Amino acid sequence: MSRTGRFIAEAEKWGARNYEPLPVVIEKAERIWVWDVDGQKYLDMLSAYSALNQGHRHPKIISALIDQLERVTLTSRAFHNDMMGPFLQKLCATAGYEKVLLMNTGTEAVETSLKAARKWGYEEKGVAPDKAEIIAFENNFAGRTISVVSFSSEEQYKKGFGPFTPGFKVIPFDDAEALERTINENTVAVILEPIQGEGGVIIPSSGYLTKVREITSANNTLMIADEIQTGFGRTGKLFACDHEGVRPDVVALGKALGGGVLPVSAMVADNRVMKAFTPGVHGSTFGGNPLACAVGMASIDVVVEENLPDRSAELGEYFLKQLRSINSQAVKETRGKGLFIGIEILRSYGTARPFCEKLMKLGLLCKETHEQTIRLAPPLVIEKHEIDWALDRIERVLTAV
């Protein structure tokens, strides 16, 4: 058996089978490239679902990690540490908000935002006890806890996990009238991804985010943007809401905030919302640990100093244009914003999975999302000639149907 086969067999024997990964076992990575245990080299077109916007093992992030490892890694929030304040300040300045609450995973940042919205609803909006409602959108992805899957529209995320957390309404995405009809005096928040990532890179019509902002403001309801996947340059702006100049009340951040090194997540908001949290009301053992703060600061610095949003915008435009010029009968639609691109495969040509498997054999690692879509989201440090290298392989696979 190949080394690859042995590692996969071991993982399948001893691990829960909650994923169905491509049959590649990675042992080393640098920038946009990864190497498997049999010595094959691949271009990483997934970037760990955009947790690797800065590329694998960015030297500045690794150096911040190592420096901090030599000093202190964990204090818990029972004590202060000297890294958290500077990180909070930097994240506030970068995102343009007054306050941050640090967590670890994206799901926790979402859960924290939902808790904040409910508490704000009761204490500030005056919603009657236990009557708060939160509106979410079909095809959303916000994580996997019971409360978060309670507003999923994906059958397999929910089946067998009930009873679910009440208080959520799920309505169609990109439909301002549906929102208008559903929002009411008990609605404390609307939670949305400005571009639905796991849903298949679904980009709402232009003006939709602005409408959501207008409707939520008019109804004294919080707008929560889940920018965990779209944030930090992925879509060609620092945050995807910036495309429409929309400022949500709450932003959930994660993934690239940890620079591909550690889980670092945050809820950011102004004081009028964040004041919902007082001592003892919410917390996390690892949230705000000094190692995560050091990594988070370096991760933000890299995004800003290397102009990753602009790179994403320019290279994404080029990539999308070239992809659209590929003449393949199997493609239903190619869409994207910045280096966040989806190629939707026609059902009559099967699912996207076999396409990803073929791309893997040609040295390109992509993952299908929502059955039909190949997501292309390389690290934002990719170079134009490397996009051309990928294009050549994508064209070969798409036209060989």
Ligand SMILES: *Cc1c(COP(=O)(O)O)cnc(C)c1O
């Ligand atoms: C990945 C993701 C999450 C969950 O993040 P985890 O770190 O996996 O918990 C939430 N929302 C969106 C939009 C995501 O893409």
